[in-house]
Amino acid sequence: MTPHNEMRLLPWPSPEGKPCFLSTDDNSGHLSRLADNIEAVQLGMTAELLEHASEVLGDEEAEPEELRHLATDLTEALHNVLRVATSRGQRLPIPTPAHEGGNEGPRLPAAAFG
Numbered sequence: 001m002t003p004h005n006e007m008r009l010l011p012w013p014s015p016e017g018k019p020c021f022l023s024t025d026d027n028s029g030h031l032s033r034l035a036d037n038i039e040a041v042q043l044g045m046t047a048e049l050l051e052h053a054s055e056v057l058g059d060e061e062a063e064p065e066e067l068r069h070l071a072t073d074l075t076e077a078l079h080n081v082l083r084v085a086t087s088r089g090q091r092l093p094i095p096t097p098a099h100e101g102g103n104e105g106p107r108l109p110a111a112a113f114g
Contacts, residue, residue, distance in 0.1 A: 009087035011038045011080065019083075039084045046077040 010020040010031075022031050056062050056070050 004017070005093040008032070008035065009083060009090060010035050011042055011087065018096070028054055034086075042077075042084060046081055049073055049077050 006023060006025055008022045008024070010022055012020060015018050023037065024032060026032065046096055053074060056066060
């Protein structure tokens with residue numbers, strides 16, 4: 001496997017709303033730990049919001065304004081979760097193709113596919 005991408009997408013945007021990146025090979029540095037903590041908070045808040053959304057959507061008497069507010073909060077949470085997933089995906093090791101000496105992984109016989 002080759003190394004991961006050293007540019008880490010941070011869990012907050014710039015003041016202009018653009019992505020922020022951290023260039024480091026030290027995953028235990030101050031900014032890396034801060035980003036890890038913020039990601040954990042964002043994911044925890046999203047889990048709580050999802051639980052709240054289930055309750056509100058189950059309430060047949062929910063007001064339209066409450067539903068609009070919920071949709072706004074869910075949209076923001078989805079943006080955060082997508083940024084966390086993208087950041088973590090970019091930091092995964094990149095596998096070396098088999099023809100370059102990498103591990104091919106398990107193989108199944110053709111009969112396994114019908």
